[in-house]
Amino acid sequence: MTAAQADLQIGRPSVADGAALWRLAKESGNLDLNSSYAYLLWCRDFAGTSAVARAQDGTPVGFVTGYLRPDRPGTLLVWQVAVHTAHRGRGLAARLLDALTARIASEHPITTVETTITPGNTASEQLFASYADRHDAPVEREVLFGAGLFPDGPHDPEVLYRIGPLTIRPPHGTSQAPSH
Structure with missing residues (x-):
């Protein structure tokens, strides 16, 4: 981990972050962009996850x-x-995913992580495959939403990745109390 990576702090989003999250999603170039309002609501209602x-x-x-x-x-x-873009290729997405699941696992018993990935999104496929490897968990894949289900024009199918059962480990450099 570089000094710049170590200087990054990972935590819960706040409503004030909604606009920045919308911009990051828009600039990503490969995410389905939701309305700016949706990111504001997400930061309010789903900050804990x-x-x-x-x-x-x-x-x-x-x-x-x-x-x-x-x-x-x-x-x-x-x-x-x-x-x-300035922070890509340095493992930040993996750190975010590990930190989030460790935090949630300390609050709720989670056994599975799911996501959907469109075919050909190699970066996401690698991110979630490496997550499964780090947590010694198998990955199941199946089409969740076929291309024909999307009403707003051509859309690739969304493939469900189901990772679990999980062994959640605390992020590198932190400790996590055992749950009882």
Whole structure:
């Protein structure tokens, strides 16, 4: 980890971060962009299941948004992951994902992480495959939403990646009390 990476702080987003998360998603070039209003709501209503990486000046440079599935509260669905171009290729997305799941696991028993990835999104495929490897968990893949289900024009299918059962380890350099 470089000094610049060590200087990044990972925590919960606040409503004040909504605009920055929207910009990061827009600039990512590969995420389905939600309305700016949606990111504001996400930072308010799902801050507990999301994480933001901040530079020393407090500026968000990466995020992961997620939620616990209502019908499967032991499953974290990861909605979006974005990292500013200046911070890509340094493992920040993996650090965000590990920090988020460690935090949630300390508060709720989670056994599974799910996400959807469109075919050909190699960066996301590698991120979640390496996450599964770090946590000694198998990965199941299946088409969740076929291309024909999207009403707003051509859209690649969304492939569900189900990772679990999980062994959550605390992020590097931190400790986590055992749960009872």
